[in-house]
Amino acid sequence: NGINYHCCVGDSSKSAVCYASKTDGESRIPKIYTKTGDKGFSSTYTGERRPKEDHVFEALGTTDELSSAIGLAREFCIDKGHTFTDQLDKIQCVLQDVGSNIATPQSSAREIHIKKTKFSSQPVADLEGWIDEFTEKLPPLTNFILPSGGKSSAALHIARTVCRRAERSVSPIVRSGEADPDVAKYLNRLSDYLFTVARYTAMKEGNEETIYKRPE
Numbered sequence: 001n002g003i004n005y006h007c008c009v010g011d012s013s014k015s016a017v018c019y020a021s022k023t024d025g026e027s028r029i030p031k032i033y034t035k036t037g038d039k040g041f042s043s044t045y046t047g048e049r050r051p052k053e054d055h056v057f058e059a060l061g062t063t064d065e066l067s068s069a070i071g072l073a074r075e076f077c078i079d080k081g082h083t084f085t086d087q088l089d090k091i092q093c094v095l096q097d098v099g100s101n102i103a104t105p106q107s108s109a110r111e112i113h114i115k116k117t118k119f120s121s122q123p124v125a126d127l128e129g130w131i132d133e134f135t136e137k138l139p140p141l142t143n144f145i146l147p148s149g150g151k152s153s154a155a156l157h158i159a160r161t162v163c164r165r166a167e168r169s170v171s172p173i174v175r176s177g178e179a180d181p182d183v184a185k186y187l188n189r190l191s192d193y194l195f196t197v198a199r200y201t202a203m204k205e206g207n208e209e210t211i212y213k214r215p216e
Contacts, residue, residue, distance in 0.1 A: 055169070055172055056102060056103065056178075059102045059166070059169040059170045059173055059179075060102055060103060062165055062166040063098055063099050063166050063169075063170075065162055066162045066163050066165075067092050067096075069155075069162045070088055070092055070095075070194075071092060072155055073088070073152065073155035073158070073159050074088040074089070076151045076155050077156075077201065079152075080204075082152065082201060082204065084130075084197060084200075087130055087197075090126070091127075091190065091193075094186065097117075097119055098119065098183050098186060100116070100117040101117045101118070101119040101179055101180050101183050102170065102173060102183065103117070104179075105173075105178045106178050106179070107177075107178060118180065119180040119183050119186070121182050121185070123186055124185050124189050127186070127189040127190060127192075130193060130197075131189070131192055131193050134196045134197055134199075134200045137200065137203075138196070138199055138200060139203075143211045144211070145199070145209045145211055145212065146209075146210040146212055147161075147198075148202070148209050148210035149199070149201065149202025149203075149209045149210075150201065150202055150205045152198075152202075153198045153199070153201045153202040153205070153207065157195070157198050159194050160191050160194035160198065163187060163191040163194055164191050167191065170183055170184050170187060171184060
């Protein structure tokens with residue numbers, strides 16, 4: 001049919017990307033589907049084929065979901081003119097690095113894999129600095145609060161709960177030595193950051209947070 005297919009593996013997606021190209025010189029057309037997972041298996045960055053329900057892919061999927069939840073919250077925050085959205089941008093980029101590390105099981109990784117996907121402790125320190133800055137501006141927390149405080153705040157709380165799930169999904173991988181411990185630390189701090197910035201958002205927008213009260 002005059003079409004040639006070429007496949008390559010991208011560092012960020014960790015999956016094969018196929019391109020269909022016309023032999024008559026027309027430009028290559030990237031295809032979003034690869035068909036490599038049709039039988040219920042996917043590849044890690046190290047080339048292993050594992051079932052899609054494997055801990056690695058569960059953690060990758062939840063991390064992706066977390067980035068999407070943060071992206072939605074970010075849109076609400078932009079609409080309200082909040083100035084910390086650049087932090088959310090950076091966090092979404094770091095989550096890509098988290099995914100790269102998770103997708104590189106240490107048991108099958110070569111030195112070149114480890115070098116490309118190593119996760120540093122600096123993002124953890126960045127989160128701690130941001131948390132401290134927001135905490136200084138907030139009133140002391142004296143009661144349990146419920147996810148509330150306006151759309152921006154509530155969306156950040158949703159991201160926080162997804163972050164907790166991502167942390168739970170990563171924990172067994174880190175304990176087994178297959179992922180960097182700083183990945184787990186980052187997700188743990190990130191949930192604290194999202195809780196703190198959700199409160200800050202509610203305060204800046206002049207919205208009241210709903211306080212937990214034991215039902216009568």
